[in-house]
Amino acid sequence: MHPVSRPPIGVLALQGAFAAHQQRLAELDVASIQVRRPADLDGLHGLVMPGGESTTMSMLLTSSELFDPIAERIHDGLAVLGTCAGMILLAREVLDGRTDQRCLGAIDLVVRRNGYGRQLDSFECDLALRSGTPDEPPFRGVFIRAPKVEAWGAGVEVLAEHEGVPVLARQRRITVASFHPELTRDARVHAEFVHHLEMESS
Amino acid sequence: MTSMSEQAPSATSPRDSGSSGATGTFPVKRGLAEMLKGGVIMDVVNAEQARIAEDAGACAVMALERVPADIRRDGGVARMSDPEMIEGIVGAVSIPVMAKARIGHFVEAQIIEALGVDFIDESEVLTPADETHHIDKYAFSVPFVCGATNLGEALRRISEGAAMIRSKGEAGTGNIVEAVRHLRSILGDIRKLTQADAAEQFEWAKQLQAPLPLVQEVAATGALPVPLFCAGGIATPADAALAMQLGAEAVFVGSGIFKSNDPSPRARAIVEATTHFRDAQILAKVSRGLGAPMTGIGMDQVNERYAERGW
Numbered sequence: 001m002h003p004v005s006r007p008p009i010g011v012l013a014l015q016g017a018f019a020a021h022q023q024r025l026a027e028l029d030v031a032s033i034q035v036r037r038p039a040d041l042d043g044l045h046g047l048v049m050p051g052g053e054s055t056t057m058s059m060l061l062t063s064s065e066l067f068d069p070i071a072e073r074i075h076d077g078l079a080v081l082g083t084c085a086g087m088i089l090l091a092r093e094v095l096d097g098r099t100d101q102r103c104l105g106a107i108d109l110v111v112r113r114n115g116y117g118r119q120l121d122s123f124e125c126d127l128a129l130r131s132g133t134p135d136e137p138p139f140r141g142v143f144i145r146a147p148k149v150e151a152w153g154a155g156v157e158v159l160a161e162h163e164g165v166p167v168l169a170r171q172r173r174i175t176v177a178s179f180h181p182e183l184t185r186d187a188r189v190h191a192e193f194v195h196h197l198e199m200e201s202s
Numbered sequence: 203m204t205s206m207s208e209q210a211p212s213a214t215s216p217r218d219s220g221s222s223g224a225t226g227t228f229p230v231k232r233g234l235a236e237m238l239k240g241g242v243i244m245d246v247v248n249a250e251q252a253r254i255a256e257d258a259g260a261c262a263v264m265a266l267e268r269v270p271a272d273i274r275r276d277g278g279v280a281r282m283s284d285p286e287m288i289e290g291i292v293g294a295v296s297i298p299v300m301a302k303a304r305i306g307h308f309v310e311a312q313i314i315e316a317l318g319v320d321f322i323d324e325s326e327v328l329t330p331a332d333e334t335h336h337i338d339k340y341a342f343s344v345p346f347v348c349g350a351t352n353l354g355e356a357l358r359r360i361s362e363g364a365a366m367i368r369s370k371g372e373a374g375t376g377n378i379v380e381a382v383r384h385l386r387s388i389l390g391d392i393r394k395l396t397q398a399d400a401a402e403q404f405e406w407a408k409q410l411q412a413p414l415p416l417v418q419e420v421a422a423t424g425a426l427p428v429p430l431f432c433a434g435g436i437a438t439p440a441d442a443a444l445a446m447q448l449g450a451e452a453v454f455v456g457s458g459i460f461k462s463n464d465p466s467p468r469a470r471a472i473v474e475a476t477t478h479f480r481d482a483q484i485l486a487k488v489s490r491g492l493g494a495p496m497t498g499i500g501m502d503q504v505n506e507r508y509a510e511r512g513w
Contacts, residue, residue: 014477015240015261036478051237052261053297059259060477063470084237098256098296119298119320120343122230125223143223144233145298145320162223183233 009046009194010035014060016052016085020182024190038069046079046197049086051144051180054094054113057085058101067102074106079173079200081193087176088113088147095150107174108153109166115148116178122146127160127167127179131192139186141167141179148178173200226343228365234298234320234345235366235429238262238452242442242473243431245269245456248287249294255459258469262298262321264454265291270327270374271457271496274505280328282310288317300347305512306332308341315344321366324348324359326511327373327456334513339363349433351384351509353391354410357420360428361413367426369450370509371434374457376498378435380509381445385432389449396424434509437462437495439475439488446479461496468492 009025011018013034025032025048032048035041047070049057061067074080082090088097092105095112116122122145126138141162149166152158159175160168167178168189175196181189224230241261246252252263267283268276282303292299298320303310305324310331314322324337326349336359339346345365350356356367369388371381391410395417398406403421407414419427432450436442437458445453453476459469471488478484 013240017236017239019239020236036481052239053237053241055256055297056241056259056261056473059470060474063474064477096296113296118318119234119345120315120318121225122233123223123225124227124230141223142229142233144230144237180233180236183229183236 008033008044009048009197010040010044011048012050012057012066012086014052014064014066015056016050017180017182018048018050018052020180021048021050021083021190024182024187025194027185027187028191028194030190030194035066036064038065041066041069041073044073044078046081046193047073048193049080049082049089050182051084051086054085054088055098055101057089058098058103061089062102067104071104074104074174077173079193079197080106080175081190082174082176083180083182084144084146084178087111087178090174090176091147092153107169107171107176108156109149109169109176110151111147111178112150113147114145115150116143116146119145125162127162129168129188130159139181139188140184141177141181142183143167143179146178228363231345231365232428235347238298238366238431239429240477241452242469242476243300243452243454244459244469245454246291246460249290251460251465252291252294252299254466255469256295256297258466259473260297260469261452262300263291263295264300264302264323264456265319266302266327269457269460270508271376271461272374273327274374280304282307282314282328285313285317288314288319292318302328303337304328305330306335306337308337311337311342311344311346315342319344322346323368324364326370326508330511336362336512339365347431349509349512350388352387352410353395353420354412355512356388356426356430357410357412357416360426361416364428366429366431368431368433368454370512371432371436372501372504373434373508375435375501375504376437376458376461376496377501378437378441378444379501381432381435382448384434384509385445385448385450388426388430392420392424392426395421436472437498439471439485439492442472443475443479443485446476452476457496463493468495
């Protein structure tokens with residue numbers, strides 16, 4: 001059981017690796033609910049937008065009547081963690097996306113879809129987390145047909161980078177990663193998101 | 203829940219490109235399978251169909267020369283598709299592209315990998331090239347999906363390096379009955395295996411003809427170490443939701459879309475049904491007015507059981 005004081009977190013469950021995010025949150029004793037319909041957003045303090053196919057999710061966000069409610073909730077201060085496709089959906093501008101692909105414009109980033117290439121170019125590597133102490137172990141980043149940050153605004157805080165390009169970033173209540181912290185049994189990125197959320201909620 | 207990356211078998215052939223990271227590792231291969239969960243992978247035979255599939259919300263497309271229903275009708279040897287046709291599809295869409303190689307035909311797989319395809323299906327729908335051996339999938343950087351009719355077959359494919367398993371069903375029939383049989387067999391045996399004690403797990407490994415460490419892992423986690431999708435016979439949104447409620451993590455739709463009267467709305471409806479698979483109100487809504495599904499055939503009329511291919 002999680003403490004009653006803990007604000008509920010939703011995981012967008014339209015398509016993609018949402019179950020893995022729930023597993024990471026569960027390891028932190030944080031309960032989460034799957035979000036598929038507008039009513040599922042009621043009372044949420046945080047939302048995770050997982051990896052998957054951003055074109056599929058973009059279509060389903062509209063058909064499930066979730067796009068506008070999520071945009072409104074973000075405007076009202078909903079904290080969001082977006083990984084890979086989630087990062088694409090939260091960005092200000094998407095390059096190489098579909099013309100009908102909608103993005104929420106919640107973080108001042110320009111990202112190139114599949115900017116790191118196709119699956120044969122997908123990779124894993126060690127990342128230094130900016131928030132950590134010097135002796136903190138690296139985070140194993142798994143990048144799957146990952147989006148690449150091409151430009152970022154002054155308000156964006158870079159939390160980790162790979163070869164000089166931001167791969168983990170935050171602006172106000174929006175945190176995004178071009179890799180998949182849900183795929184490694186290392187809940188530090190999720191812990192930081194939950195910590196941030198609780199600090200703001202208290 | 204699938205187990206996490208560090209428990210996976212380590213790949214024998216990752217390409218380490220120095221500071222930019224390691225490619226082709228097992229976590230990277232399985233990572234793409236994880237991203238396809240909750241989605242619909244659609245068979246397409248040309249760029250136009252690929253675009254229709256992408257527009258409808260497919261999370262990936264499977265490029266092949268003939269859908270299984272046509273392979274079944276035409277007979278003859280079914281092989282890997284023409285590279286030109288595969289490239290045409292790769293160039294037409296932005297979502298992942300899969301392509302099929304014959305069972306055991308590792309050279310077809312080498313060619314498909316060289317084309318930059320994102321996933322290879324070592325598929326019983328094509329005519330097998332080797333009646334004893336499957337492809338050594340660790341020898342590749344591209345991930346593989348393989349079919350299975352039961353838990354032993356699934357674990358043998360995983361031991362060969364498959365990053366995803368799909369229940370075989372009976373491709374090209376538009377009949378869900380075999381897919382249900384295979385899903386129930388795989389998931390039912392997983393549920394039973396979780397109750398087995400250590401001594402019984404040895405017997406399970408013997409009966410399943412599967413490596414003991416994989417049997418022990420499934421007993422401990424209650425899931426395959428890679429994602430389990432469903433294929434073979436899905437023709438309607440209800441079929442897709444049935445597979446999902448039975449425990450599949452995503453669905454492949456082959457002939458069911460482009461052999462129906464009106465592919466585009468049906469494709470979209472199957473995508474929505476796969477997402478909202480427990481919501482009968484939404485399933486009822488998306489199932490309306492789709493026109494005729496593919497006619498389909500009963501199992502007693504099936505000339506050849508593709509699911510029996512593979513060892």
